[in-house]
Amino acid sequence: MKDDKKYYYNIERIVSKNSNKYNICFINIRENNNNCLCFKYSSKESILTLTELSANDDCVVCQDKSHKYKVGDILMQIFLQYVKDIKHITEIQLQDTSMKKCYGIGIRLKYLRTITHGAKGTFGEPYYAKYGFRPYEKKACEIYRYNRKLHKENVILDNKVVDKIFENTKDMNNKKPYLHYVNKYKKYVLKTNPIDIKLLINKIISKGDCEDIDTETRKIGCELLSYAILPLYNALGYKEYVDKDGSSLGDIWTLKIR
Numbered sequence: 122m123k124d125d126k127k128y129y130y131n132i133e134r135i136v137s138k139n140s141n142k143y144n145i146c147f148i149n150i151r152e153n154n155n156n157c158l159c160f161k162y163s164s165k166e167s168i169l170t171l172t173e174l175s176a177n178d179d180c181v182v183c184q185d186k187s188h189k190y191k192v193g194d195i196l197m198q199i200f201l202q203y204v205k206d207i208k209h210i211t212e213i214q215l216q217d218t219s220m221k222k223c224y225g226i227g228i229r230l231k232y233l234r235t236i237t238h239g240a241k242g243t244f245g246e247p248y249y250a251k252y253g254f255r256p257y258e259k260k261a262c263e264i265y266r267y268n269r270k271l272h273k274e275n276v277i278l279d280n281k282v283v284d285k286i287f288e289n290t291k292d293m294n295n296k297k298p299y300l301h302y303v304n305k306y307k308k309y310v311l312k313t314n315p316i317d318i319k320l321l322i323n324k325i326i327s328k329g330d331c332e333d334i335d336t337e338t339r340k341i342g343c344e345l346l347s348y349a350i351l352p353l354y355n356a357l358g359y360k361e362y363v364d365k366d367g368s369s370l371g372d373i374w375t376l377k378i379r
Contacts, residue, residue: 122198127184130157130199141165147196149179157181158196162210169204171215174249197252204378211379214257215249217372223326223343231362231371232354235268236276237319254374256362261371264360271358277315278356284310286352290345298345301338318353322346 122128135144146159157180162169174193181195204210217231234248256262284307291299306325310316325346355361362371 122195124188124190126188126190128195128199129182129184130180130196146173147180147200149177150182151179155179158200160200160204160213162207164209167209167211169207169210169213171200171213174215193248197249201252201378211377213254213376213378215254215374217249217374223340223346225340226343226347228343228347228350232350232359233322235272235359236350236354236357237322249374252376254376256371257373257375258370260364261362264362264371268359276318276357278318278353280310280314280316282356283316283318283321283353286349286356287345289352290348293348295344297341298348301341301345305342318357322350322353 129150131148131150133146133148137143142161142163144159144161147157149155149157155175155177156173157175157177158171159173160169160171174196178192181190181192181199183190183195201213204213230248238248250265256265287299287302287306287310290302293299306321309324310321325342351361362369364370
């Protein structure tokens with residue numbers, strides 16, 4: 122590992138009857154054996170497919186209990202090293218359906234991280250881009266490069282634009298997220314101009330982490346953000362990963378390892 126620390130993890134390896142296909146998962150160290158990262162490959166093909174990535178605190182444990190680390194980063198490092206030892210594999214592909222699980226509500230990481238993590242060195246990129254993954258399709262690559270170039274450290278919007286985006290959530294079938302915005306954030310938005318979008322998103326997420334807030338309220342905050350994340354992304358000027366006909370782009374990302 123880059124930090125020269127020792128980590129513990131579990132691997133479950135399944136080989137097909139004909140012994141040509143392999144399914145491997147890093148699994149939760151606890152007894153529930155939840156999948157953390159899974160991939161598959163064939164002994165007859167040079168492309169390996171990453172099928173699942175859902176890191177949590179029990180996926181990797183450091184021998185040094187006082188050491189602070191990000192589980193997802195360590196797990197990805199372990200995975201990449203593992204794959205490099207499979208000599209016939211030259212390329213890794215993944216399908217970008219990754220979500221941030223927020224009390225059962227899925228928020229597309231592709232859009233969330235482009236907004237929130239650019240100032241930390243990833244420059245408007247999805248999570249796995251910092252490991253060298255790039256969109257497989259040419260059009261998606263163009264969008265990726267545009268968004269990367271566009272990103273600025275100060276991700277701000279006029280408060281009227283932000284208010285309108287959250288006001289539009291009242292048209293959803295579930296009115297609770299809109300009422301949550303009105304009660305918790307509308308006053309802040311109207312009094313602050315311009316709005317730092319990363320700060321606002323972090324306020325919504327961190328509010329959900331407060332111990333004195335019940336689970337249902339936390340879930341409503343996450344649902345509010347799930348409705349607003351794409352309109353905020355678009356308002357900031359980022360290009361969405363869709364083709365002219367509305368079909369999805371950028372679902373397949375690839376990394377050449379040899």
